[in-house]
Amino acid sequence: MDRTLETRLEARLADHLRGPVYQRHDETEIRIEAGSVPEVLRILHDAVDLRFEILADLAGVDTGEVMQVVYHLWSPLTSDWLRIIADGLSRDDPRVPSATFLWIGAEWLEREAYDMFGIVFEGNRDLRRIFMPPDYTSFPLRKDFLLPDDAARSPGAGVRHVERACAPAALADDPTAGVRRAPAS
Amino acid sequence: MPPRRGADRPTSTREKPQAGGQPSTDDPRIILDRQIGADLFEPIPPYPPRTEREGEFYTLADGEMFLNVGPHHPATHGVLRLVVKLSGEQIVDVDPVLGYLHRGVEKICENSDYYHVIDQVDPLEYISSLFQEWAAVLSFEKLMDVTVPRRAEYIRVLSGELLRIASHTLYMGFLALDLGGLTPILYGFIERDEIVEMLAALTGARMLFNYFRIGGVNGDLNHEFMSRLGDWMSRAARQTEASAGLLNENEIFVRRTRGVGILDRATALRFGVTGGNLRAAGVPFDVRRAHPYSVYPELDFNVPTRTEGDSLARYLIRVDEVRESIKIIDQCLHNMPDGPVMARLPRLLRPHPGRAWGACEGPRGMMGVYSISDGSDGPFRFRIHDPSFINMETVPTLLPGNLLADTMAIVASLDPVMGGIDK
Numbered sequence: 132m133d134r135t136l137e138t139r140l141e142a143r144l145a146d147h148l149r150g151p152v153y154q155r156h157d158e159t160e161i162r163i164e165a166g167s168v169p170e171v172l173r174i175l176h177d178a179v180d181l182r183f184e185i186l187a188d189l190a191g192v193d194t195g196e197v198m199q200v201v202y203h204l205w206s207p208l209t210s211d212w213l214r215i216i217a218d219g220l221s222r223d224d225p226r227v228p229s230a231t232f233l234w235i236g237a238e239w240l241e242r243e244a245y246d247m248f249g250i251v252f253e254g255n256r257d258l259r260r261i262f263m264p265p266d267y268t269s270f271p272l273r274k275d276f277l278l279p280d281d282a283a284r285s286p287g288a289g290v291r292h293v294e295r296a297c298a299p300a301a302l303a304d305d306p307t308a309g310v311r312r313a314p315a316s
Numbered sequence: 317m318p319p320r321r322g323a324d325r326p327t328s329t330r331e332k333p334q335a336g337g338q339p340s341t342d343d344p345r346i347i348l349d350r351q352i353g354a355d356l357f358e359p360i361p362p363y364p365p366r367t368e369r370e371g372e373f374y375t376l377a378d379g380e381m382f383l384n385v386g387p388h389h390p391a392t393h394g395v396l397r398l399v400v401k402l403s404g405e406q407i408v409d410v411d412p413v414l415g416y417l418h419r420g421v422e423k424i425c426e427n428s429d430y431y432h433v434i435d436q437v438d439p440l441e442y443i444s445s446l447f448q449e450w451a452a453v454l455s456f457e458k459l460m461d462v463t464v465p466r467r468a469e470y471i472r473v474l475s476g477e478l479l480r481i482a483s484h485t486l487y488m489g490f491l492a493l494d495l496g497g498l499t500p501i502l503y504g505f506i507e508r509d510e511i512v513e514m515l516a517a518l519t520g521a522r523m524l525f526n527y528f529r530i531g532g533v534n535g536d537l538n539h540e541f542m543s544r545l546g547d548w549m550s551r552a553a554r555q556t557e558a559s560a561g562l563l564n565e566n567e568i569f570v571r572r573t574r575g576v577g578i579l580d581r582a583t584a585l586r587f588g589v590t591g592g593n594l595r596a597a598g599v600p601f602d603v604r605r606a607h608p609y610s611v612y613p614e615l616d617f618n619v620p621t622r623t624e625g626d627s628l629a630r631y632l633i634r635v636d637e638v639r640e641s642i643k644i645i646d647q648c649l650h651n652m653p654d655g656p657v658m659a660r661l662p663r664l665l666r667p668h669p670g671r672a673w674g675a676c677e678g679p680r681g682m683m684g685v686y687s688i689s690d691g692s693d694g695p696f697r698f699r700i701h702d703p704s705f706i707n708m709e710t711v712p713t714l715l716p717g718n719l720l721a722d723t724m725a726i727v728a729s730l731d732p733v734m735g736g737i738d739k
Binding site: 155156157158160184185186187188190192193201203205207210212214233234235236237238239240243247256257258259260261262263264265266271272276 | 361363366367368369370414415418420422423426458583585586587588589590601606607670671672673675682684686688697699701705706709738739
């Protein structure tokens with residue numbers, strides 16, 4: 132945990148931070164608005180006391196209520212990974228500025244997030260599906276996209292909400308419908 | 317005069333009606349049209365372009381043509397399709413088409429519990445599956461505040477470095493095979509087989525190990541593994557030099573890879589390329605040193621770098637890394653502590669809600685996993701970052717200007733594994 136990174140981030144990004152800097156293990160986490168992604172990434176990349184020069188990852192997240200875009204960055208000046216959460220994207224029309232102006236490698240990562248979550252990255256020159264076929268219409272990693280079967284059901288106590296939602300309707304009405312009974316003799 | 321055979325066949329839409337009203341049945345395209353549909357062989361997609369870039373790519377200038385390389389081309393290391401735009405024999409542009417192996421592993425993992433995730437991620441990078449497991453358990457251990465016993469950490473490093481050598485020897489062989497040399501792959505497989513048989517004695521499987529656990533590893537070192545390892549270590553260094561010499565001193569190989577597919581330092585950083593491909597461009601970024609995990613801070617090894625950034629440099633970096641890995645294995649064997657190989661954990665893992673990012677250095681670059689817990693027994697979100705995906709992304713930048721024959725020299729030197737790219 133790098134305490135000095137927290138002060139450096141607060142000094143540089145005071146206008147953009149949404150909530151306090153959060154640190155745990157070897158990770159530092161900040162939350163920002165989707166609109167301020169280009170300025171924040173530009174500052175993190177260029178500032179001489181930050182120098183986050185490697186984009187380690189770009190991921191979409193669907194929390195069930197909002198969408199997020201999560202960036203992980205690496206800098207030679209700190210022992211922490213930096214996680215930037217662009218929070219509060221609407222699930223109906225998630226839009227966020229692209230990071231390709233800084234890291235051209237974000238192009239495919241954004242294509243993947245678009246393919247899986249439907250997040251539109253404004254400024255990405257090639258935002259089309261990357262894994263799913265072009266005539267596909269759903270966004271598979273959204274939380275309201277249910278797996279067609281419950282083959283992945285956890286053996287732990289209780290069934291998780293994703294599977295419970297896709298149980299057959301008969302099961303939802305009558306909890307004993309799926310219970311195997313001994314045949315009547 | 318009897319009518320010509322086949323005169324009643326429907327004419328192709330692509331065939332212009334001829335003056336005599338009779339299409340030529342000698343034209344093979346007519347047969348293809350009728351039997352399986354000509355559009356099967358058209359690289360131009362049958363729908364309007366979705367983006368500006370796609371529209372630009374699929375518009376041919378004068379004298380240009382498309383060529384599909386793949387999806388079933390033996391040199392594409394999996395099921396990859398490269399739509400190559402050619403001008404003569406020179407590559408103008410490339411559009412890689414992915415997704416032929418997409419299985420939705422992230423979604424499957426989000427519907428599994430924490431123990432299941434480890435064997436779900438195994439088939440991603442099937443050549444070096446321990447590293448994908450490693451990234452996953454690193455992330456989960458942070459999520460759950462688990463401390464791994466030191467002996468387990470040493471066993472992880474030992475098995476991981478063995479697998480790195482196996483992966484690199486296979487890489488060297490396949491790179492030569494794609495350039496037309498058959499011998500190195502045979503030696504590469506001999507060496508890799510020794511290592512995977514060794515790991516099979518340790519883990520029970522040759523490729524998809526399912527060996528790492530949250531809080532340790534599944535099973536301690538055993539006699540068969542140690543005797544095989546001791547046997548192999550006695551000749552590993554010599555064998556590596558011998559198989560490297562097979563290529564390093566081969567003039568055809570060196571000439572075909574030197575100065576081809578140059579990825580310079582600035583471009584590599586802008587792409588976010590990691591691993592040997594970045595180190596070949598002169599950036600000493602190795603997660604084992606740049607962001608230490610496990611017991612790597614205690615071990616003595618170098619991070620080899622080169623400045624050329626071409627295919628040959630990427631190959632030579634791998635050779636150097638094999639030497640470093642042998643050094644690490646030697647240290648692991650000398651410093652191996654006693655003790656348990658698993659932390660004590662409950663059967664059902666329910667970490668507090670939180671987020672964790674775990675990254676480790678695989679043979680192809682940084683393997684990352686970002687997991688979110690919602691307090692249930694499985695990850696709420698499980699994001700896999702695969703280095704091959706980024707390596708493949710550089711292909712449209714590296715290929716233009718080269719000859720078609722160099723496609724394989726460049727793509728193979730980036731060391732992509734399609735299982736990891738397509739998830």
